[in-house]
Amino acid sequence: MLSSLLRRFAPLWFVLGMTGCESGEPPLGPPESPDAGGPLLAYTVDRYDFAFDLTTREAASRLWLGVEAGARGCLFLPAREEVTDVRWGGAPPGGLRVADGRVEVCGTTPPDGPLWVDSRLVIPEATTPYTQVGLSRRPDAQGRPFTYLLGWVESCDLFGPCDPAPGRLAHFTFDITHAPGEVVLCPGSLSRRDDTHTRCELLGTRAPTYSAFMVASHPAWTRTRLVDSDVGRVELYAPQGGLLGPAIDAAAVADFLAWMTARFGPLPYGPELRVASGPTEWLGMEHPANIILRDNLPLLPRSYANMTLHTLMHEIVHQWAGDRTTLASAGDFPWKEAVAEYLTYVFEDEHRSEEATWTLAYWDRLARTASYYLRPRDSPAPPFLTFVNDIYGTGPMILLVQLESLLGRAQVLAGLQAFLAEPGVRSIEDLRTALEAASGRDLQRYFDTWVDGEGEPDWPYFQVEWSQSDALTLTVTQRTQTGKAYPCEVELELQGEAPEQRRRVTVSYGLEPESATVGLMVEGLPWKVQQVAVDPRSRLVNRRSPGLVREPAPQAWRL
Numbered sequence: 001m002l003s004s005l006l007r008r009f010a011p012l013w014f015v016l017g018m019t020g021c022e023s024g025e026p027p028l029g030p031p032e033s034p035d036a037g038g039p040l041l042a043y044t045v046d047r048y049d050f051a052f053d054l055t056t057r058e059a060a061s062r063l064w065l066g067v068e069a070g071a072r073g074c075l076f077l078p079a080r081e082e083v084t085d086v087r088w089g090g091a092p093p094g095g096l097r098v099a100d101g102r103v104e105v106c107g108t109t110p111p112d113g114p115l116w117v118d119s120r121l122v123i124p125e126a127t128t129p130y131t132q133v134g135l136s137r138r139p140d141a142q143g144r145p146f147t148y149l150l151g152w153v154e155s156c157d158l159f160g161p162c163d164p165a166p167g168r169l170a171h172f173t174f175d176i177t178h179a180p181g182e183v184v185l186c187p188g189s190l191s192r193r194d195d196t197h198t199r200c201e202l203l204g205t206r207a208p209t210y211s212a213f214m215v216a217s218h219p220a221w222t223r224t225r226l227v228d229s230d231v232g233r234v235e236l237y238a239p240q241g242g243l244l245g246p247a248i249d250a251a252a253v254a255d256f257l258a259w260m261t262a263r264f265g266p267l268p269y270g271p272e273l274r275v276a277s278g279p280t281e282w283l284g285m286e287h288p289a290n291i292i293l294r295d296n297l298p299l300l301p302r303s304y305a306n307m308t309l310h311t312l313m314h315e316i317v318h319q320w321a322g323d324r325t326t327l328a329s330a331g332d333f334p335w336k337e338a339v340a341e342y343l344t345y346v347f348e349d350e351h352r353s354e355e356a357t358w359t360l361a362y363w364d365r366l367a368r369t370a371s372y373y374l375r376p377r378d379s380p381a382p383p384f385l386t387f388v389n390d391i392y393g394t395g396p397m398i399l400l401v402q403l404e405s406l407l408g409r410a411q412v413l414a415g416l417q418a419f420l421a422e423p424g425v426r427s428i429e430d431l432r433t434a435l436e437a438a439s440g441r442d443l444q445r446y447f448d449t450w451v452d453g454e455g456e457p458d459w460p461y462f463q464v465e466w467s468q469s470d471a472l473t474l475t476v477t478q479r480t481q482t483g484k485a486y487p488c489e490v491e492l493e494l495q496g497e498a499p500e501q502r503r504r505v506t507v508s509y510g511l512e513p514e515s516a517t518v519g520l521m522v523e524g525l526p527w528k529v530q531q532v533a534v535d536p537r538s539r540l541v542n543r544r545s546p547g548l549v550r551e552p553a554p555q556a557w558r559l
């Protein structure tokens with residue numbers, strides 16, 4: 001997911017338990033009287049069969065559950081309270097209570113084979129504030145309705161009983177009923193059964209619930225093949241006259257897909273990748289085998305040099321990093337976005353160099369106002385949506401780019417290849433161990449200082465002093481409130497009087513700095529240094545904490 005330009009959200013923990021009540025909506029019948037009994041049964045959801053009628057908003061879901069055989073007890077399944085018609089293995093349950101954001105359903109599990117639990121729900125046309133999470137119908141610029149059922153981290157229970165824990169991977173099927181002529185997308189392999197039915201199956205590689213609950217439709221999408229190569233087919237679903245088609249450099253997309261598959265293996269959800277255009281709030285969102293892009297990306301202010309291509313590449317990375325390999329917990333969200341941003345940046349740097357410069361500058365700008373550490377130890381924990389929109393600069397810079405400077409790009413890429421090699425769940429801690437294994441270096445101190453912390457981050461600001469006679473002597477000091485010394489490498493650009501008098505030098509604190517001050521002597525400089533710019537390529541989170549010395553404005557901002 002790539003969020004738009006919003007930088008601050010109100011607390012939104014209630015995403016998890018949104019009841020979606022709409023005034024005027026009749027209640028769907030009271031839940032049966034609670035008769036829950038027996039011990040709590042552990043379960044895993046192996047598969048979700050989700051049938052949804054886009055015209056009536058009626059959903060029917062069947063969960064295939066792994067449970068202990070022949071046991072009597074109750075399951076607690078997170079769900080909206082409007083859920084009806086709950087059945088246990090096709091029969092009325094022995095006990096049922098729908099309350100407090102969950103279905104409590106009781107019975108005896110089969111002696112062999114899986115248990116399935118059915119239920120129905122009319123999904124309200126409602127979204128959580130500041131997002132499009134939920135079910136929405138929004139007109140595009142021509143007034144045609146874009147319908148989007150959008151899940152999110154810890155929110156799949158908006159659409160029926162669901163285990164919303166992030167670290168769950170499952171199979172899915174979707175049977176979508178829709179108006180004739182409506183073009184419908186859903187995750188996995190897609191088949192249009194007839195003019196009013198579309199089915200998708202996600203029965204190979206498992207997917208997480210945060211991205212797999214997705215149905216999108218538009219009456220005027222037409223399909224255009226952007227890429228058809230031995231590594232994949234990319235199909236664009238956009239209306240005639242839409243902005244995305246002309247803006248997407250299809251050859252660059254083909255190059256990027258070849259670059260990704262060479263390093264991370266085939267597209268995880270089959271060779272067809274569908275990219276669709278819609279009036280969305282986020283710039284883009286990754287769903288298994290599907291990517292939704294905001295339809296006016298080419299018109300937005302250029303945070304990235306090429307908004308459309310950068311966003312598309314970012315979402316392509318998520319097919320591996322986020323979808324196939326997913327978050328161990330909600331707090332592991334930063335690695336997912338950091339990896340998507342970083343791999344997009346590395347490709348830009350290797351193939352589209354000016355674009356990489358923009359990307360670094362944008363991250364640096366975001367990092368200057370980040371309010372949280374990447375693994376915040378704050379209590380209570382920061383509001384999730386505030387936190388996730390805070391990490392798009394600091395995530396890729398701290399978790400990967402700064403380590404690229406210290407370890408080498410080849411080592412970072414090798415670490416990511418190992419980190420993403422197998423489907424499953426991964427944590428930020430797993431990323432650390434993968435990077436340590438690839439580099440042979442101990443990164444504990446680095447993660448302790450840069451990644452973990454409470455309150456306003458106390459990341460360093462770098463103060464440079466110099467004296468010049470025969471040689472130039474530089475002294476670089478990290479200024480922080482706590483006096484911690486941060487492992488890092490710092491680039492400095494020495495600037496003389498004339499524009500061509502420029503030289504870039506590097507000072508390194510290494511991974512185990514003993515002091516916040518390092519020195520460097522530069523011999524044979526034929527001109528007098530007038531100014532030293534810190535981090536001229538925006539590869540380091542460096543900023544002034546409140547109460548410390550005033551940060552001089554970067555050269556480009558001076559009048």
Ligand SMILES: [Zn+2]
Pocket residue numbers: 001002314318336337340
């Ligand atoms: Zn993303």
